[in-house]
Amino acid sequence: MMKNDIILSGVGGQGILSIAATIGLAAIANDLFLKQSEVHGMSQRGGDVQSHLRLSDKPVSSDLIPYGKADLIISVEPMESLRYLPWLSGNGWLVTNSNPFINIPDYPPLDEILKEIKKIKNHIIIDADEIAKQSGSARSGNMVILGAASPFIEMPYESLENAVIKLFGRKGDQIIEANLKALKAGREYSK
Amino acid sequence: MKKLLLLGDEAIAQAALDAGLSGMYAYPGTPSTEIMEFIQSSKDASDRNVHRQWSSNEKTAMEAALGMCYAGKRAMVAMKHVGLNVAADSFINSAITGVNGGLIIVSADDPSMHSSQNEQDSRFYGRFAFVPCFEPSNQQEAYNMVFDAFEVSEKYKLPVLLRITTRLAHSRASINQKATIPEKILSLPDDPMQFVLLPAIARKKFKVLLSLYESLRYENRISKYNNFKDGRKRELGIITCGIAYNYLLENLGESLNDFPVLKISAYPFPKDLIKDITGRCKEILILEEGAPVIEEAIRGILDEGIKVFGRLDGTVPRDGELNPAIVAKAIGLPVSYGQDVPSLVKMRPPSFCNGCGHIDMFNSLIEAVKPYGQGHVFSDIGCYTLAALPPYSAINSCVDMGASVTMAIGASDAGLFPSIAVIGDSTFTHSGMTGLLDAVVKNSLVTIIISDNSTTGMTGGQKSQATGRLEQICEGIGVSREHIKVIVPLRKNHTENVGILKEEFEYKGVSVIIASRECIQTAAKRKRSENSNE
Numbered sequence: 001m002m003k004n005d006i007i008l009s010g011v012g013g014q015g016i017l018s019i020a021a022t023i024g025l026a027a028i029a030n031d032l033f034l035k036q037s038e039v040h041g042m043s044q045r046g047g048d049v050q051s052h053l054r055l056s057d058k059p060v061s062s063d064l065i066p067y068g069k070a071d072l073i074i075s076v077e078p079m080e081s082l083r084y085l086p087w088l089s090g091n092g093w094l095v096t097n098s099n100p101f102i103n104i105p106d107y108p109p110l111d112e113i114l115k116e117i118k119k120i121k122n123h124i125i126i127d128a129d130e131i132a133k134q135s136g137s138a139r140s141g142n143m144v145i146l147g148a149a150s151p152f153i154e155m156p157y158e159s160l161e162n163a164v165i166k167l168f169g170r171k172g173d174q175i176i177e178a179n180l181k182a183l184k185a186g187r188e189y190s191k
Numbered sequence: 192m193k194k195l196l197l198l199g200d201e202a203i204a205q206a207a208l209d210a211g212l213s214g215m216y217a218y219p220g221t222p223s224t225e226i227m228e229f230i231q232s233s234k235d236a237s238d239r240n241v242h243r244q245w246s247s248n249e250k251t252a253m254e255a256a257l258g259m260c261y262a263g264k265r266a267m268v269a270m271k272h273v274g275l276n277v278a279a280d281s282f283i284n285s286a287i288t289g290v291n292g293g294l295i296i297v298s299a300d301d302p303s304m305h306s307s308q309n310e311q312d313s314r315f316y317g318r319f320a321f322v323p324c325f326e327p328s329n330q331q332e333a334y335n336m337v338f339d340a341f342e343v344s345e346k347y348k349l350p351v352l353l354r355i356t357t358r359l360a361h362s363r364a365s366i367n368q369k370a371t372i373p374e375k376i377l378s379l380p381d382d383p384m385q386f387v388l389l390p391a392i393a394r395k396k397f398k399v400l401l402s403l404y405e406s407l408r409y410e411n412r413i414s415k416y417n418n419f420k421d422g423r424k425r426e427l428g429i430i431t432c433g434i435a436y437n438y439l440l441e442n443l444g445e446s447l448n449d450f451p452v453l454k455i456s457a458y459p460f461p462k463d464l465i466k467d468i469t470g471r472c473k474e475i476l477i478l479e480e481g482a483p484v485i486e487e488a489i490r491g492i493l494d495e496g497i498k499v500f501g502r503l504d505g506t507v508p509r510d511g512e513l514n515p516a517i518v519a520k521a522i523g524l525p526v527s528y529g530q531d532v533p534s535l536v537k538m539r540p541p542s543f544c545n546g547c548g549h550i551d552m553f554n555s556l557i558e559a560v561k562p563y564g565q566g567h568v569f570s571d572i573g574c575y576t577l578a579a580l581p582p583y584s585a586i587n588s589c590v591d592m593g594a595s596v597t598m599a600i601g602a603s604d605a606g607l608f609p610s611i612a613v614i615g616d617s618t619f620t621h622s623g624m625t626g627l628l629d630a631v632v633k634n635s636l637v638t639i640i641i642s643d644n645s646t647t648g649m650t651g652g653q654k655s656q657a658t659g660r661l662e663q664i665c666e667g668i669g670v671s672r673e674h675i676k677v678i679v680p681l682r683k684n685h686t687e688n689v690g691i692l693k694e695e696f697e698y699k700g701v702s703v704i705i706a707s708r709e710c711i712q713t714a715a716k717r718k719r720s721e722n723s724n725e
Contacts, residue, residue, distance in 0.1 A: 011539065020363075028196055028365060036363040038198070039305070040221055040651070045574065047541035062441035063362040063434070066515035068527030082536045088529040103542060108535040116533045 001058060002032070002154050005065045007084045008051040010076035011101045012039075018167065019074060019146045020051045023153065025163035027055045030155050035060040046103050048080055055154075074149045076142060077101045078113045078125070085120075093122040095149040095190070097141065099129045124148055124190055131185050137178030147186025157187065193368040199359035200225035202330045202366050203269075203297060206337035208235055211372040213264035213292070214242035216252035218621065219650035220271030221306035222360035223299035227269060228653070239374065245647075247656045248592070248621040249274035253281045253296065257350075260292035261386060263378030265341055269297040272313050277592065277622070279316070282350070286320040287388060287396050289348040291380040293341035297353045299360050302481050302512035306649075308572070308591065310510065312482035313354040317458055321404040323413055324352040324458040326433040330364040332416070332456065338369065339412040347403055347410075356480050358512065359434055408459050416456040419464045421471070422449045428472030429522070430455065430465070432485055435478035438518040460485060469497045476521060477501035480513050542577060548708030549575045551680035552642050552688075553585045556613070559692035563609060569602070571595040571623070573615035574648045574710075586613060593622025599637045600630050609638055609696040616643040616657035624664060630701045631669040638695050639703045642680075644710035652713040665703045674702035681708065 006023070008016040020036055027034045037052040054060045067086050073094045075081030081096035088094060096117060100110050117123050128144035135144070143164065150160055161180060168176045197205060204226045207215065215236075217227040230236045230243045242259070246252035249270040259266040270278060275298045282296060298313035317324030323343055327333035333355065340351040384392060407413055428451040431439055436454045440447055453468045455461065469475060469489070475497055477486040486501040500506035506521050507513070516526045543550050553575075560567055570576060570586035571594060578585040588598055595612035596619075603610035614623045619641050630637050641661055647653040657664070665675050676695060678688045688706075695702040 012541065013544075024196055024363060028194070034196070034363070034365060037358060038361045038363070040225070040361050045541040045544065045577065045649075046539075048539040060364075061437045062515050063358045063364075063437065064514050066441065066519070066527055068529045070529070079536055080539075082533050085530040085532055086528055090529075092529075104537055104539055106537050108537060112535055116535065120530075 004055040006053040026159040135181040140182035143182040144186035147183040204229035206334040214259040214266040217269040249278040253278035260294040293344035417461040552706040555688040569595040596626035617647040617655040620657040643707040646713040
C-alpha cells in the first residue's frame with residue numbers, strides 16, 4: 001500500500017499552497033487518492049501556517065494527519081519546520097529552507113534552530129533562496145524545496161514536472177522554465 | 192463524469208452551479224468565503240449570468256436569496272456561523288414562509304475558533320427553525336448533498352441548512368461531478384399570501400411547519416445520509432456526526448466493522464436508527480464535531496438511560512474541534528506521537544503586513560489618545576483587531592460586527608470621555624451604519640474612526656460595499672460635514688493626523704474620521720492583474 005502523509009509549513013504569505021497544488025496535481029495524474037487540509041483566514045497574516053497533504057492508493061479518511069504518522073515535513077522556513085515534529089514519524093524526513101523569516105521580536109538564533117534540525121535523523125537543510133536565484137527566478141524558492149523533497153514523495157519525478165507546467169501554464173514559458181529549473185536544482189541537491 | 196480537485200467550499204459551489212443555481216448570496220467570513228469566490232471565478236456562472244455579487248451583510252444576503260426563491264429560482268446563501276446570528280431573523284422566519292424555488296443556507300462553523308469569536312454549532316439553528324439540516328462528512332458527500340438539499344427544499348417548500356466545519360471547508364479532495372440540471376424559470380408562488388407573515392397566517396403556517404418537521408424523518412433524501420452498520424461487539428456502539436466519522440475510520444480502519452456504528456449526516460436525526468443502536472449495545476460513544484447536540488438529546492435531562500460517553504462526561508473535550516488523537520483516546524486506542532516541539536520554537540501570531548495602513552492609523556491613534564489613559568477604544572472584526580496584540584495594545588474590545596460604534600455610544604452614555612470606535616470600511620457598511628444613526632440622533636460624544644483599506648481584508652480582499660461611498664454615507668446619516676475628516680494614514684502625515692484626532696476627540700458631538708489607504712495586499716493584486724492585462 002502506498003501512503004504519503006506530508007506536512008507543509010511556513011509563514012502566511014510564503015506560498016506553501018503552490019507546493020501543495022503541485023503535489024496535488026501530480027497525485028491526481030497518478031490516480032492517487034488525496035486530501036489536503038489548508039489554513040485560510042486570520043492566521044494567514046504573517047502567522048504560522050501549515051497544510052496537511054495525504055496521498056494514498058486507498059481512499060483517505062481523515063483530513064488531518066495523526067501525530068507521529070507524517071512521512072515528510074516540507075518547510076519553507078527553518079523554525080516552522082520544528083513546530084510540526086509531533087507529527088513526524090520516527091523514519092520520516094524533514095526538508096527545510098535554511099533562510100529564516102523573522103517577523104517576531106524573539107526569533108531564536110538561527111544556529112540554534114539549525115542545531116535542533118540536525119538532531120532529526122533524516123533531514124535536509126537547503127539554501128533555497130540562493131539556489132532559486134542561481135536558477136534565474138528568485139521567487140521560485142518553493143520549487144527548490146519541493147525538488148529537494150521530491151525523492152521522498154512516492155510519485156514519478158516527471159509527474160511533478162508536468163504539474164509545474166500545468167500550474168504555471170498561464171504565466172508563460174519563461175516562468176515555467178525557471179520553476180522547472182528550480183525544481184531540478186532542488187532535486188539534485190538531495191540526491 | 193468529470194473528476195475535480197476541490198476544497199469543501201468549492202465542492203458546494205460547484206454542486207450548486209451543477210444543480211441549476213440562479214443566485215449566490217454571501218458576505219465574506221472564514222471558513223465560508225471560498226464558496227462565493229469560486230462562483231465568481233466560474234466561467235459557467237459567468238456564461239449563465241448567475242447572480243454572484245457580495246451582499247452588505249448576511250441578513251441582506253439571506254433576504255435577497257429568499258427573494259430569488261420567491262421568484263421560483265434556486266438560490267444559495269453562504270456565511271460563517273456567526274453570520275447566521277446576523278441573518279437569524281430572516282432565517283427563522285423563512286422556515287415559516289417556506290420557499291418557492293429551492294433555498295440552501297450554508298453555515299460554516301469554526302470549532303476551535305481558528306478565525307472566530309465563538310464556536311457555536313449551527314445544527315442548533317436547524318432544530319430551532321425546524322428546517323432540515325445536512326452535515327457532510329467529506330467533500331463528495333457535500334457535493335451530492337447540495338442536489339438533494341435543493342430537491343428536499345422544493346418538495347417540502349422549506350429552506351434547508353447545510354452545516355459544514357472548518358476542516359471540511361478548507362480541505363481539498365477529488366470530486367466526481369454529476370450531470371448539470373438546467374436553471375428554473377421565473378414562477379411566482381401558487382399562494383400569493385405564502386410570504387405574508389401576518390400573525391393569523393403565521394399561526395397556521397407554523398402548525399404546518401411543526402408537522403412537516405416530523406415527516407422529514409421519513410424522507411429518503413435525508414435518511415439515506417444516516418447509516419447504521421451493525422458489528423459483532425455488543426459492549427460499545429459508536430455514533431458519529433459529520434466529519435467525526437473520518438477520524439473514527441482513520442483510527443479503526445478495517446476493525447471499524449467490529450463495532451455497531453451509526454453515522455449521522457442529516458437531521459432531523461434518525462430516531463429509529465438511534466433506537467436500533469442503543470437497543471443492542473451496552474454503552475454508547477458519541478463523536479460530534481462541535482457541540483454535544485446528539486449527546487444531549489440521547490442523555491436527556493435525567494441522563495438515566497444507556498451509559499453514554501462523549502463531550503459531556505469528558506471522554507471527549509467539551510470544546511474545540513476533533514482530531515485523530517482525540518478520537519483514538521476516546522475509543523481506548525494508544526495515541527501515536529512524534530517528538531516534542533523544541534522549546535526554542537516561538538509563537539508566531541498573525542500580525543499586520545509590512546506597510547499596512549492600519550499600522551500608521553494606530554500609531555497616530557495611540558499618540559493622540561495617550562493623555563486620556565487606557566480603555567477608551569472600542570474596536571471590531573477585521574485585520575485591525577490585530578492591534579489588540581503587542582506592540583500596539585491599542586484596542587479594548589472586539590465583540591461582533593459593528594459593536595465598536597454602539598459600545599462606544601453606550602460607554603459615552605455612561606460618562607466615558609473620549610469614547611472612540613475603530614471599525615473597518617466593510618464592517619461599517621455591514622453593521623456600523625445603523626449604530627452611527629443612533630449616535631447622530633442623540634448627539635453622542637463619540638469619535639468613530641473608519642479604517643478604510645477599500646477591501647474586506649481579513650478574508651482575503653473581497654470587494655467592499657463601502658469603497659468610494661463612506662463620506663456620502665456618513666453625511667447622509669447626518670454627521671455634520673465639518674466633522675467628517677478624511678486622513679491618509681502614512682508615516683509622513685503622522686503629526687498632522689495626531690492633531691486631527693485630538694481635535695475630534697474634544698468635539699462635543701459625533702465625529703467620523705475616515706483613515707483611507709488601500710490594503711497593500713489588494714493593491715499588489717490589482718497591480719499584478721493590471722500588468723497581466725496590458
